[in-house]
Amino acid sequence: MxxxxxxxxxxxxxxxxxxxxxxxxxxxxxxxxxxxxxxxxxxxxxxxxxxxxxxxxxxxxxxxxxxxxxxxxxxxxxxxxxxxxxxxxxxxxxxxxxxxxxxxxxxxxxxxxxxxxxxxxxxxLNVLIEIVDVTQRIDEAVTNKTDAEAAAKQRQAAFNAIESESFDKTGLRSDVVTLFGGAQYHLYRYKKYxxxxxxxxxxxxxxxxxxxxxxxxxxxxxxxxxxxxxxxxxxxxxxxxxxxxxxxxxxxxxxxxxxxxxxxxxxIFTVEALEYLRDHRLPFVLDYLRRKEILLQQYRLESEEAARRGRDELFGIQNARKAYTGMLAGLQDPQTIADRRRVQDRLIAAAGANPDLNPLTQAWQEIAEIQQEKAAQLSRSVSLRSDVFQYALSILLLAQEDQKPNADRLAEYTDASRDSLLTRLTSEAPLYDDLQRIELADEIALLLERRGMSDPLVVEVLAGRSPQQVAAEIIDGTSVDEFAKRRELIEGEPDLIFGSDDPAMRLARLMEPEYRRLRLIDDGLSEREKQAYAKIARVTTEIEGTTGYPxxxxxxxxxxxxxxxxxxxxxxxxxxxxxxxxxxxxxxxxxxxxxxxxxxxxxxxxxxxxxxxxxxxxxxxxxxxxxxxxxxxxxxxxxxxxxxxxxxxxxxxxxxxxxxxxxxxxxxxxxxxxxxxxxxxxxxxxxxxxxx
Structure with missing residues (x-):
């Protein structure tokens, strides 16, 4: 599956x-x-x-x-x-x-x-109603071609503006989709149910x-x-x-x-990008999946009701673990990399012999360097995978992003994305304290394992307590697990969020600066990688033609x-x-x-x-x-x-x-x-x- x-x-x-x-x-x-x-x-x-x-x-x-x-x-x-x-x-x-x-x-x-x-x-549920080519408008909006961070902000601002205008005009969910390494951008309009x-x-x-x-x-x-x-x-x-x-x-x-x-x-990933997946990303994900699989298996042994509550999440984790194991096995086959390297070497050689394309060959080196930076970032994440924490962080970010012009907001907090975001944040689906408690405790324990006990953020999060104590105090004391309370926070004044003494909201405020710092780094790496792959896409098209599908x-x-x-x-x-x-x-x-x-x-x-x-x-x-x-x-x-x-x-x-x-x-x-x-x-x- x-x-x-x-x-x-x-x-x-x-x-x-x-x-x-x-x-x-x-x-x-x-x-x-x-x-x-x-x-x-x-x-x-x-x-x-x-x-x-x-x-x-x-x-x-x-x-x-x-x-x-x-x-x-x-x-x-x-x-x-x-x-x-x-x-x-x-x-x-x-x-x-x-x-x-x-x-x-x-x-x-x-x-x-x-x-x-x-x-x-x-x-x-989304049904695709219309596709509009907005490539020219996006390209014209990105005037800074040398600064990856500035280019990313300009591109995202253009995305936000186009999506907002489309939503206001049609009432349809509107998403700008990047295709062919930035060679094309299409606006997808969806009817929502x-x-x-x-x-x-x-x-x-x-x-x-x-x-x-x-x-x-x-x-x-x-x-x-x-x-x-x-x-x-x-x-x-x-x-x-x-x-x-x-x-x-x-x-x-x-x-x-x-x-x-x-x-x-x-x-189209380069050999170096596939090696990053093989040597870093996939093993990292699999270690996480195995950890969560054991955690949920133990939880489900507690009672028949615990078995019911944890069943779907455990199924998803086991399914992902098996799938990623198969993906990793494919990349660990030496022939996979060897075949891709032959294709890559041929492209680089052909481009190097072409005066117009030769400058683009530096894109392969750029991507290789980015993979090293991505590997260094792997263990730094503070996006604790806990429903209560994710709700609290999203509510905090929503309040903060609402105070910015729409064009400057994070993608998922724009006007065009708001309805879908609120559907998720105000879900009436039940959360179970016992399951939330063990999952949040494990996420905090994983945070300190990856960053170290002396990390300043870890010290602040623990404040002299164990991960289990922190999680228990948050889950037992929060009301963010109640959909009515989440709706009250979202619809109220921002100060209700910024000054809330709810323990989940306090944890979100503590994590938010580091979350934004890391996201900015990730967005910068993504933008540099996007620009590099756009050059590779151009080389591939010029030398070998296009398949017609991105x-x-x-x-x-x-x-x-x-x-x-x-x-x-x-x-x-x-x-x-x-x-x-x-x-x-x-x-x-x-x-x-x-x-x-x-x-x-x-x-x-x-x-x-x-x-x-x-x-x-x-x-x-x-x-x-x-x-x-x-x-x-x-x-x-x-x-x-x-x-x-x-x-x-x-x-x-x-x-x-x-x-x-x-x-x-x-x-x-x-x-x-x-x-x-x-x-x-x-x-x-x-x-x-x-x-x-």
């Missing part, structure tokens, strides 16, 4: 905000590419697959595609607002609406009427059948699907653009398309591929599985908890309700990464045939290297979802809404 973005953990690999050219056309693998919807590979599709997507086909698919602010993708699948996504994308919501008495993430849920649908406390309600979710035993053992493996037999519904004015929204639902299973060699929101790729930016992209099996360990892995295989897989692993299908499945099988030959999962060669979870898979006609939920183990290098030899995207079959709704969950009325 590497496709999910772990936004709540803030654990994604830190990459430059620029989106960069991927590789030359000559070096493209067969189905490589995450293409912009305003620049689809029409000639490529026509030449390779005799398919020419019409503008209507592209527009209908774009407007039916949905982005989840919790990290993931989805799609409209009915005219009355049904949204299809993964169970593991929806698990954040399932966790927040569960209680001690009603564990929806474990037991599943089905609303039999609109009145029974459960509202998500803080979920925002913030009234989102849970309709159906299967049991975790069905959605994550096989557990961690089967994660990133294939064959798979998972029903990793959930249905939600968007509302407007307290009524199911009327949706004009939704996907038809195919009644046919996919077949080998079928051409399919994936419309989703891949998170971040780094396919690196991923958690914005809407189109990928394509074919339904196709692959060789592994001397045998051939077939591209599809069925319900019969799921029951056989369970029988083969009898006695192992993660391979026990839920009672609803066993009962439906005993009663003969399930057509066991129905397709359940399939794989294809489409180019996907984290963020594509929940992406619809459609056929040539634009009808839904599947739902992306994972990649196999061989796909984990896709952040920096695409290959179609064995790497595959894994989907739940559309016919399998319908079969489950009708035969297992007795939800025929809901199934009848699909595609209508």
């Amino acid at each position: 590497f496709c999910r973005l772990f936004a709540s953990l803030s654990l994604a690999i830190t990459v430059i905000t620029a989106s960069l050219l991927s590789s030359s056309t000559a070096r493209l693998h067969a189905d490589e590419g995450m293409y912009l919807f305003n620049d689809l590979p029409r000639e490529l599709l026509k030449e390779r697959y005799d398919f020419d997507p019409s503008q209507k086909w592209a527009d209908d698919l774009r407007l039916a595609s949905v982005r989840f602010n919790s990290g993931g993708s989805g799609s409209f699948v009915s005219s009355n607002g049904l949204v299809l996504t993964n169970h593991h994308v929806a698990s954040d919501t399932l966790q927040k609406v569960s209680t001690k008495e009603r564990n929806l993430i474990r037991d599943g849920f089905l609303a039999n009427s609109f009145d029974e649908e459960i509202k998500a406390p803080d979920l925002e 913030t009234d989102v309600r849970l309709v159906w979710a299967p049991e975790t035993a069905a959605a994550f059948f096989g557990g961690d053992a089967d994660n990133f493996e294939y064959p798979r037999y998972n029903l990793d699907a959930t249905l939600m519904r968007v509302y407007e004015n307290d009524k199911p929204a009327v949706i004009d653009h939704f996907l038809e639902w195919s009644s046919k299973p996919v077949a080998e060699n079928d051409l399919v398309f994936v419309s989703g929101h891949p998170g971040r790729t780094q396919r 690196d991923a930016t958690f914005t809407l992209r189109l990928a394509f591929g074919t339904v196709k099996g692959y060789p592994e360990n001397g045998s051939f892995v077939k591209p599809t599985t069925d319900f019969a295989g799921a029951f056989e897989h369970a029988a083969e692993h009898q006695g192992q908890e993660d391979f026990e299908l839920p009672e609803s499945w066993m009962r439906a099988k005993q009663e003969g309700k399930i057509d066991l030959s129905t397709q359940l999962n399939f794989v294809c060669t489409a180019d996907i990464i984290g963020g594509n979870s929940g992406s619809p898979v459609v056929d040539r006609g634009g009808a839904l045939v599947g739902l992306i939920f994972d990649g196999n183990i061989q796909s984990l290098t896709s952040d920096y290297l695409y290959t179609d030899q064995q790497a595959r995207a894994v989907s739940v079959s559309g016919v399998g979802i319908r079969q489950a709704l009708e035969a297992i969950y007795n939800a025929k009325d809901l199934a009848d809404q699909l595609g209508k």
Whole structure:
């Protein structure tokens, strides 16, 4: 399930905000590419697959595609607002609406009427309405080309102004997106839905059948699907653009398309940047993940309720740990670096022989130096990953940034970003004191481990106390964990925040100067890296041409591929599985908890309700990464045939290297979802809404 973005953990690999050219056309693998919807590979599709997507086909698919602010993708699948996504994308919501008495993430849920649908406390869905090229305006705004810090401020001011003007004009969420290393800047306008309600979710035993053992493996037999519904004015929204639902299973060699929101790729990264990931960043992240995994495993042993409270976060951490382990293994293969070095050396040599391009070759050295500076910054962070602290720091920063002109604010605190920020800050999702206490204590302990006990900031934070004592005093004494109190602080006078004696707010005020200092350094490094990669992008384009697609930016992209099996360990892995295989897989692993299908499945099988030959999962060669979870898979006609939920183990290098030899995207079959709704969950009325 590497496709999910772990936004709540803030654990994604830190990459430059620029989106960069991927590789030359000559070096493209067969189905490589995450293409912009305003620049689809029409000639490529026509030449390779005799398919020419019409503008209507592209527009209908774009407007039916949905982005989840919790990290993931989805799609409209009915005219009355049904949204299809993964169970593991929806698990954040399932966790927040569960209680001690009603564990929806474990037991599943089905609303039999609109009145029974459960509202998500803080979920925002985005639909891409329009893309506007604002490259010229951004370029003209950056007049200081020599001072990275000044250039970054000018560029951010231009971003803020454009986004604010767009929001005021249209009322749509407006984000400026950097593409091709700063060669292009596009304004993305989104319609937002913030009234989102849970309709159906299967049991975790069905959605994550096989557990961690089967994660990133294939064959798979998972029903990793959930249905939600968007509302407007307290009524199911009327949706004009939704996907038809195919009644046919996919077949080998079928051409399919994936419309989703891949998170971040780094396919133009230099050898030195990849070595930084291999030697510094990924080991650093993995150490953190392993620490948190142990912490949460211990917490969940305390009681059945503790197990419920910590389940979703632990799942996310374990999933990330396994994904990053695979990424690191790919970079630790000497051939990966050797191949990239050959390409890099060829580019540098060709540019060096060209008088116009030769000055640009210093960009590679600049990036190498930046990696050393980034490595030195790794352990300095003061962004404690605790919900209570993050709320307090965000509220403090909001009050401070509100006192500045919009153009001078941090990106997430501008007028255009305010509604989305407030949705997060005023979430009614419950926080649990026992879990918050151990997590904050561990974050403070990690802070002193990284910075040292004699660090002045650490001395101030501890003030003669242990991390556990500090955390206990903050969690026991704060009211920032109450959404009503957070709203009161946000809507009140700034002095209520600046002078608050709430212990969480005091900690935020203590940390804020160092947070800003480090952020300024990081922004400066990012700007220098962006400018260097822009030069490399120019060299690549001049010498080898362009692929037509930029690196991923958690914005809407189109990928394509074919339904196709692959060789592994001397045998051939077939591209599809069925319900019969799921029951056989369970029988083969009898006695192992993660391979026990839920009672609803066993009962439906005993009663003969399930057509066991129905397709359940399939794989294809489409180019996907984290963020594509929940992406619809459609056929040539634009009808839904599947739902992306994972990649196999061989796909984990896709952040920096695409290959179609064995790497595959894994989907739940559309016919399998319908079969489950009708035969297992007795939800025929809901199934009848699909595609209508």
